[in-house]
Amino acid sequence: MFKGIKNSLVTRVAPTGEHLAGLRGILRSRLGLFKNDRSVEQQHELTEDFVRVLAAWGIDDPEEIPGVIRVLRLRYLVFVLPIFVCGITAAVMQHFIAYLTLALISAPCLLGILTTSWRVSVLAKRRFLPFWRWLLHMPSQILS
Numbered sequence: 001m002f003k004g005i006k007n008s009l010v011t012r013v014a015p016t017g018e019h020l021a022g023l024r025g026i027l028r029s030r031l032g033l034f035k036n037d038r039s040v041e042q043q044h045e046l047t048e049d050f051v052r053v054l055a056a057w058g059i060d061d062p063e064e065i066p067g068v069i070r071v072l073r074l075r076y077l078v079f080v081l082p083i084f085v086c087g088i089t090a091a092v093m094q095h096f097i098a099y100l101t102l103a104l105i106s107a108p109c110l111l112g113i114l115t116t117s118w119r120v121s122v123l124a125k126r127r128f129l130p131f132w133r134w135l136l137h138m139p140s141q142i143l144s
Contacts, residue, residue: 053128057119065123072120079112
């Protein structure tokens, strides 16, 4: 009897495992595209040639920068609003699931806030600074 149940479960779960393996492969290939494969010379060229950065970000004309910064600042609402709603829900419900939801929603939203802040900083200063270097310099900018 238990062998039949076990076999039934295995046949139902097997496609899910294959699907998850396929998703894992897709995720790895996409992450591979985001990895920093630039040489030191290419990174230096990006730092020196701000027009190339603008072209990579889809900005054709440097005169569009103030408008792009305004739109990027509006994105903060998109990232802050879910954290705010989940925080209020967690405070009202005081249930584990609400806190778990807050934690799961907060992580990608905080990453979105950081990357948006980096892009606004790069565009406002009109000087490219790699994300990790910007993160390392951020505490000194806050304290000064």
